[in-house]
Amino acid sequence: MTVAVVIVAAGRGTRAGTAEPKQWCDLAGLPVLARTVAAFRGLGRIVVVLHPEDMARGAALLGGSATLVAGGESRSESVKNALEALEGMDISKVLIHDGARPLVPAEVTRRVLEALDRGPAAAPALPVSDALWRGAEGRVAGPQSREGLWRAQTPQGFRFDAILAAHRAHPGGAADDVEVARAAGLAVDIVAGSEDNLKITYPEDFARAEAILRARKERAMDVRLGNGYDVHAFCEGDHVVLCGVKVPHSKGLLGHSDADVGMHALTDAIYGALAEGDIGRHFPPSDPQWKGAASWIFLDHAVKLAAAKGYRISNCDVTLICERPKIGPHALEMAAELARIMGLEAGRISVKATTSERLGFTGREEGIAAIATATLIGE
Numbered sequence: 001m002t003v004a005v006v007i008v009a010a011g012r013g014t015r016a017g018t019a020e021p022k023q024w025c026d027l028a029g030l031p032v033l034a035r036t037v038a039a040f041r042g043l044g045r046i047v048v049v050l051h052p053e054d055m056a057r058g059a060a061l062l063g064g065s066a067t068l069v070a071g072g073e074s075r076s077e078s079v080k081n082a083l084e085a086l087e088g089m090d091i092s093k094v095l096i097h098d099g100a101r102p103l104v105p106a107e108v109t110r111r112v113l114e115a116l117d118r119g120p121a122a123a124p125a126l127p128v129s130d131a132l133w134r135g136a137e138g139r140v141a142g143p144q145s146r147e148g149l150w151r152a153q154t155p156q157g158f159r160f161d162a163i164l165a166a167h168r169a170h171p172g173g174a175a176d177d178v179e180v181a182r183a184a185g186l187a188v189d190i191v192a193g194s195e196d197n198l199k200i201t202y203p204e205d206f207a208r209a210e211a212i213l214r215a216r217k218e219r220a221m222d223v224r225l226g227n228g229y230d231v232h233a234f235c236e237g238d239h240v241v242l243c244g245v246k247v248p249h250s251k252g253l254l255g256h257s258d259a260d261v262g263m264h265a266l267t268d269a270i271y272g273a274l275a276e277g278d279i280g281r282h283f284p285p286s287d288p289q290w291k292g293a294a295s296w297i298f299l300d301h302a303v304k305l306a307a308a309k310g311y312r313i314s315n316c317d318v319t320l321i322c323e324r325p326k327i328g329p330h331a332l333e334m335a336a337e338l339a340r341i342m343g344l345e346a347g348r349i350s351v352k353a354t355t356s357e358r359l360g361f362t363g364r365e366e367g368i369a370a371i372a373t374a375t376l377i378g379e
Helices: 032-038 052-065 075-086 106-115 160-169 177-183 203-220 261-273 296-308 328-342
Strands: 003-009 045-050 067-070 093-098 121-127 132-136 139-144 150-152 156-159 188-192 223-235 239-242 245-248 311-321 349-354 367-378
Touching (some): 003 032, 003 075, 032 045, 032 052, 045 052, 075 093, 075 160, 093 106, 093 160, 106 156, 121 177, 156 177, 160 177, 177 188, 239 261, 245 328, 261 296, 261 311, 261 328, 261 367, 296 328, 311 328
Parallel strands (some): 311 349
Antiparallel strands (some): 093 156, 121 150, 121 156, 132 139, 223 367
16 A cells, blocks of 8 residues: 655644744754654655745655645645545555654554554554543533543554545544544544653653654664574474465474474574563463463564564574475565564565485484574664
8 A cells, every 4th residue: 555644744833832833843863744754754755744834844854755735724624635636546554643752652653554554544542541620710510431442643644535535525624634534534643652652842842852862762772683593393284384484394393382493593593682481481381371372472472572662673584404395485485474463574684494415303304493682773
């Protein structure tokens, strides 16, 4: 599907207490708007909506990296202008994002795009955790339940044709694009947002944003390597499962789970980089619920644990060691399957094979061994 990103930056807001609109203010050496655009670079076509007076300034800042569209009298009119500009460009998904949210994590954007494979609209949000009051004349008028309340964020994602039709039918004045979508009867899925995805609104928000950038820089210097090794013996069977791919063979592999030796080695490599032991620590073989389990369950757990600890997986390399079956004809399919499970680009996963020159247990075709390396980078 073809993706477009609409970044709305036409506002003249004064709550930030700055001499010029906040999107043009400096944030750790770059204008806020430049950082916002950079967060989506490489994802698809980018359209930036600017105040008519800022068009020349936008062209100087962004050059040819984005299409510039003049905004309207309201936010919803500005978004509609951008959507109309995208019509006829074979766009299937569109993300609509606040120009004053320069620190949106890539993981949030990915969750929104994945949700659009299942439904017409999705938006990130955080559950309200603070106690809430209603107020009147500067005093507490009573409590307000926080049950079912969420703090809305962007990017808000939509199937393009659906949100364009919704904007064309809407009278205007909506607080955000979710309101426009719901008015048109579109179901909007909620995906997990991020505390880092703050919207710069008040003067103190600049200091918060700079603190987040400093923390990211420190984490980006945290590079971890892990390695994994696994062995499984051959047994009776007519196929083996390697890196998630069923490969016909005259034998099977013996193991407590599905004996996917390649995926086990890779999972252990990720756990190792996190100093989290191995598969056995998280999925004990003494526990009968894991007997015959699909190995993608283990790999998925390791990937999610890395994300929860603040790391992204940069690349992985898996080597399968066996005489037979021949791995070469299946290697690209294996890499693609690992990439799908891990949510990574296929170019970040390598699967290859070697023999042991007829030496040892693999040379005698008694089993298969695998070694794997994973690189994790702090985010």
